Amino acid sequence: MSEMQAERVEGTPSEPVTAEPLLELSQVTKSFGGLTAVGDVDLIIRPKEIISIIGPNGAGKTTVFNLITGIYRPTKGEIRLEGKSTVGLNPDQVLTRGIARTFQNIRLFNNMTVLENVLVGQHTQLKAGVLGSLFRTPRVRHEEEAARERAVELLSFFGQSLVDRQDEYVINLSYAERRRVEIARALAAKPKLLLLDEPTAGMNEAETLEAVGYIRRLRDELGLTILLIEHKLAVTMGMSDRIAVLDYGRKIAEGLPEEVRRNKMVIAAYLGQSAEEPEQSAEMQEQTEDHEVK
């Protein structure tokens, strides 16, 4: 399977419409020793698209996110945001350029409140220097107040419940609520492109439906472009403009949801693993976490 060329799904129109790509991956490759975690991946994401990356466990999906966000540098290939290369930038610089993300395993500060976690996400936006912060000049106080107001506004995107719980420690929140806080924190950096790594993992059906609703609203109401990794096929099929399928680090297919669903290579890739248990085991989650911090 890994040797096969990415197949143009039958009936897929040539690249749709006219908009310039927001993000463009060309021949992006990441090797870890002898393992090619991501191999020669091409991907174009246009403004306001919702694009999904799917594929079996270990297919290289999170590694693609780590490459886009500057956690890893590609072994080969080019990544461009609005036509300008991001290769060699560190994660903070990539964030400042307009790409924010959430993590497969939620990463929030459990010893901080909901509001404080969102405030952390604004650090790329704050202008006050160290001296200003030390002496709490009027300008700094004004900036802090504005930051708080904005953080509350971001929480209100998800309804009143997180606003009401803004002073609680995130550890007291449900899993689904913590995922929302993590998105609010990502939004605080005012991104153009939001990367969501398995945003509905660990959620029940009702929470998943709610997540689909707010992911759509992120695009429709906030004008964001969204790239997401999703294991629940029904979720991806329902909301993606296009789906790219990875298997053993290679893009084996890309197309409209209904085209991808019918694609023989995609079906084979999914049947190749235990297709009935797309959620990860705790052990696998830990492994992935390890990879991300290395």
Ligand SMILES: Nc1ncnc2c1ncn2[C@@H]1O[C@H](COP(=O)(O)OP(=O)(O)OP(=O)(O)O)[C@@H](O)[C@H]1O
């Ligand atoms: N830092 C690393 N060092 C060594 N191998 C790594 C590293 N990061 C990822 N890998 C390997 O690269 C491959 C792709 O991993 P990745 O986490 O990107 O998969 P994934 O598609 O996100 O899987 P999952 O669905 O389980 O989250 C796996 O074989 C993984 O073990």
Ligand SMILES: [Mg+2]
């Ligand atoms: Mg992953």
